[in-house]
Amino acid sequence: MKLTIKQVALSLMLFLISSMYMFFAHYYFTQRDITAEVLISRIKSDLSELSYIISKQVKKEPIETVKPLLDRKSANTDYLNAIAIFKGQQVVMSTDHRYITYPNANELYTAPNVDNFTLLHSKQALKTDVHYFEGKIKKYYTLIFYIDKAFIKQNFVEAKRDFILFFILIPIIFIAIVWLVLGRLIVKPLEALRQYAYYNSKLPAPFKVKEIEYIRASMVQTFNRLAQEKEELYKLSRTDSLSGLANRSYLNERVAQIIDLSNREKKEFALLFLDLDHFKSINDSLGHDIGDQLLKSIAHEIKRIVRLNDVVARVGGDEFVIVLTHYKGELELYEIIERIQTQLMKPWVIKTYPIHVTSSIGVTVFPKDGNDIISLLKNADIAMYEAKARGRRGYHFFTEALNVKTQEYIEITNSMREALKNGNFKLYYQPLNDVKTGEIYGAEALIRWTNSANEYISPNLFIPIAEQNGFIIELGKWVLETAIKQLKTWQNNDVALKISINVAALQVQQQDFVSHLKFLITTNEVQASNISLEITENVFLNDSEVLHKTFSEIKALGVQISLDDFGTGYSSLSYLKTFPIDILKIDKAFLDDYDTEAGAIFIETIVNMANTLKLRVVAEGVETLPQLTYLQSLNCHCYQGYYCSQPVEINRFNKLYSESLL
Ligand code: C2E
Ligand code: CA
């Protein structure tokens, strides 16, 4: 059983008071008995004194003469009602005519076997004998004192009143005072202390009781320390230790609040997903120290640009999320985003290193692009990747079309590997024809994919995705192998055909590209000069010594190089001179325009230039006879297009080829 301080104090007080009561009660009763005894012995001595006087007087004079004596005594003695003298049962005289009968035994003080107090209260009369002689005979009168009971009582009543006053009232007052003091000095302050510990709100005032004050002071210290530690932990759990910005969990918490508020106020807000461009290379070249310092400065700068109650969080190495809640319309939103991007682009100086960074931002707007943090973040991420894909240092708003594109991207990425394992990829072949004679001299290998749901997926869709996610390396190897094997089959059958194989930029950049190509050529024992690799101008984006080396190694093998889709990229003609290119493939777009002046000029210029540079020219996308006739009027060597055939399966291609020989 647990007791409160008040309960303990109260029990202690009760114990103290009851022992006090016992002591005082004992004292009171003793006192009362003493008073009674004093009274009785006074009465007794008065009685015997009077009987002595009377007995002396009646020796000489008749009994009647004592009457004045009795009257005087009765009048002067406070406790007497009357004095009477009896002879036997017969009254001789009485100081009061009401007291003339002899008191019965009950009323007489005879057997003193009760205590004096009871005696005084229960008996009314005391008697004594007065002896005298009539001649020689000894006779006696009976002298009786009638006691005034009211007077006796009064003696004790006073004592009782004192008793009540001292032993009932005073303790009650005492208890009340102690109770109050206890409450004021101990219980209430302790309660304040408890509340402070619980809510940590109002600091309790110092206590008046010293010991308790010590407790209070040390407890307040402890509570403060704990509260501080708690706050630090809380802060730590919500902030990113490097930048001091909100972390992901605090971002979730805040966005949930902002969503609530926006729902209530029917307002929108924007969530920005910001990723630094090429941050990894800064980290790699200047060290993580500088990288961290840069992130800190950037965090600080973003915080400075946005409003105080906008949320800025760091959610990954160089990824930041900014939630903008106050902007009037799209224009202001663009403005803020642009301000962030231009501010981050200013030259940074970190530990004396000048650094230049750009950022890509994806933007989602609540509720149109998502109504919870997960979809907002996911879509902002998608939009950010789109911004990166569009050449970085820009921002992009999320759209549903973008979402579909991303979904497609994810689906295709996931199913491509399976497709390669399951043999769902095939190579089709499209004839390459001589413009003058029309004969088929070769074929371009073009990949085809029919997925498990029997849907045709265009290479225009999945090749760019494979280039993005790197799968093109594996897939390209398979294309190269399959195409070269086909060449070997032709060769074995004495079919004199060349093969043209599309190769992605990423493939050419692989260290083992040339060795793999060489391996395929030697193991299949094919003639390298019958192989042509189709590359696009993209390859030159990454102009480097290594690339030059790769090209000369390809050339050294005897393999030809075609520049595909010529005219569509950013054509810097210098590449035609510095790289060993054998063939130019004029893009279909120009053939489509051959009958306009601009189209014709372009085609003719390319053909002339190619001839000067001693390059062969292949015109792509020739669909009609007039197109072919036009090409024949120029010095264009080859063509490719539906006019002869679409890309077809190998069997159909072979058939087509044999028919063309007839
Ligand atoms: P590309 O290399 O420019 O291939 C020519 C594309 O034009 C082919 O589309 C072909 O079917 C189409 N074509 C040819 N003649 C005509 C014509 O007369 N009219 C029309 N309308 N189209 C014609 P395809 O097969 O859909 O390939 C698209 C692109 O995918 C290719 O463009 C190439 O860049 C890429 N690709 C195809 N196969 C491979 C491959 O094995 N490896 C790599 N890296 N890329 C490939
Ligand atoms: Ca091609």
Ligand code: CA
């Ligand atoms: Ca092409």
